[in-house]
Amino acid sequence: MIIAIDGPAASGKGTLARRVAAAMNYAYLDTGLLYRATGAKVLALGGDPDDVDMAVMAAEKLQPEDLENEDLRREEVGNAASRVAAIPKVRAVLLDFQRHLAKNPPGGKHGAVLDGRDIGTVVCPDAPIKFFLTASVAERANRRFKQLQEKNPAVIYERVLNELEERDARDSARDIAPLKMADHAIHIDTDRLNADAVFNAVMAHIRTHM
Numbered sequence: 001m002i003i004a005i006d007g008p009a010a011s012g013k014g015t016l017a018r019r020v021a022a023a024m025n026y027a028y029l030d031t032g033l034l035y036r037a038t039g040a041k042v043l044a045l046g047g048d049p050d051d052v053d054m055a056v057m058a059a060e061k062l063q064p065e066d067l068e069n070e071d072l073r074r075e076e077v078g079n080a081a082s083r084v085a086a087i088p089k090v091r092a093v094l095l096d097f098q099r100h101l102a103k104n105p106p107g108g109k110h111g112a113v114l115d116g117r118d119i120g121t122v123v124c125p126d127a128p129i130k131f132f133l134t135a136s137v138a139e140r141a142n143r144r145f146k147q148l149q150e151k152n153p154a155v156i157y158e159r160v161l162n163e164l165e166e167r168d169a170r171d172s173a174r175d176i177a178p179l180k181m182a183d184h185a186i187h188i189d190t191d192r193l194n195a196d197a198v199f200n201a202v203m204a205h206i207r208t209h210m
């Protein structure tokens with residue numbers, strides 16, 4: 001059983017996917033982390049995330065421990081991630097890993113929850129349950145701003161908003177696997193819903209589909 005959760009940056013899909021995976025006792029894969037770790041590797045080498053050869057090499061050399069770095073959450077890394085994510089060869093390298101994990105969840109679990117941008121459309125088009133989360137850019141920037149502010153009181157709201165808008169535009173406009181709702185996905189607009197309400201709605205859908 002595979003549950004696909006897609007949506008733009010800061011739409012709440014990570015929090016939701018983690019909770020759903022725990023409730024179902026499924027494995028959880030945050031696929032954005034793969035692109036973030038690839039982007040972070042290029043930055044650490046002093047490279048340019050638009051440099052195809054370097055980005056592909058970084059993706060090919062990814063190790064599981066690269067996904068555990070706290071710095072991956074930084075907006076600068078999110079930006080580099082969305083640049084490497086527009087390179088078809090980078091996506092091809094990371095695709096196999098995602099599909100393998102979806103079909104062979106670790107720990108003997110019976111299913112997996114994957115979140116990202118193209119899970120329902122490209123990575124797991126046959127997933128029986130797909131969700132597409134959205135929220136207005138102002139609401140998403142607000143949520144991300146509050147999260148970042150806990151760690152860094154000097155964070156500037158306008159910068160967070162601009163970076164989200166830039167990333168959304170790049171993720172939606174790219175030629176390969178753009179952010180797009182899959183046919184038959186369940187669309188949830190989270191603007192006026194808190195995390196508990198979204199979780200309860202999603203679990204109700206899952207139960208009716210099992």
Ligand code: C5P
Nearest residue numbers: 009031032035081082085116117118171
């Ligand atoms: O979800 P998150 O914000 O961590 O993703 C970081 C970046 O990785 C996104 O902006 C997007 O460009 C890329 N990504 C992707 N496909 C996925 C997951 C993430 O292109 N399945």
